[in-house]
Amino acid sequence: MSIQSQATASDRESILEVANPLGLDGIEFIEYTTSKPQALGQVLEMMGFRPIARHRSREVMLYRQGSMNVIVNAHIPALPDGAAPTDKPVIAAVALRVRDAAAAYRRALERGAWAVPSRVEVMELNIPAIHGVGKSRIYFVDRYDKFSIYDVDFVPIPTVDPQPPAVAGLHFFGIVQYIGNDRTEDWAEFYRELFGFTELPDEERFGILPKGRILRSPCQPSARFYLQLIEPEASVLDVEGDEHFQRIGLGSADVLAAASELTLRGVEFVESRGVHTEDRGALTKTWMGSVSFELVHNER
Known part of the structure; x- marks a missing residue:
């Protein structure tokens, strides 16, 4: 490779890094909070989602269809300010896939984002998050290929297809x-x-x-x-x-x-x-x- 081609490749990588500063790679999950998880679950199932796993220690359910994951959180407290979920479901969080969650989190804070204090219990993953619109959170997730965040925090529901088609x-x-x-x-x-x-x-x-x-x-x-x-x-x-x-x-x-x-x-x-x-x-x-x-x- 010539010096000129090396410089060109380096410049290209630099441009890509600036264009995608946190290494975003799509949406990992969207989370609703509600005090009526069964009712919301019925809505999601009508829309084609299927419940595939339950959280190990919290009242949280994972729904999936195709490449989409939706989490229904009825845990108290579920919201960042410690408030309990209400009857009316709220989109409380969006998890973004990134190349490196820790690096993306640090860079977001350097650019002015506000950190969300974690409430991690025993045997749970610590997923970094920043404040989003209103009381919502924006998570950074880098485990979504061969090993995912659900492998640690969730227990699969027996006899249910873990990859229901969209x-x-x-x-x-x-x-x-x-x-x-x-x-x-x-x-x-x-x-x-x-x-x-x-x-x-x-x-x-x-x-x-x-x-x-x-x-x-x-x-x-x-x-x-x-x-x-x-x-x-x-x-x-x-x-x-x-x-x-x-x-x-x-x-x-x-x-x-x-x-x-x-x-x-x-x-x-x-x-x-x-x-x-x-x-x-x-x-x-x-x-x-x-x-x-x-x-x-x-x-x-």
């Missing part, structure tokens, strides 16, 4: 985040500076609810996901204190096929003048006062 190829597409008035720039900078997200132009939109600002993760295409930042309508008073993750976006190469299969499972979709199921996307009804899913056409 409905019509569903996969994590992204998360919708509700934010306060005039907070779009603040949150865009947060995700850009800490994680390397990039903003999509206004003309590049997905699904049937093209509101707010779309941010793209710096992951490789096979693991890429998006964040949608939505401010309240202009007529709504300031709601800065109610910022939170609102719903999960699920990608599918065939939205109509996915919606059809989910309908057979009992899922109802919103059909109104402004929102209806089509090949670009679909929106489920809301369960338990807060849980809904958005289907988005996505060729992964």
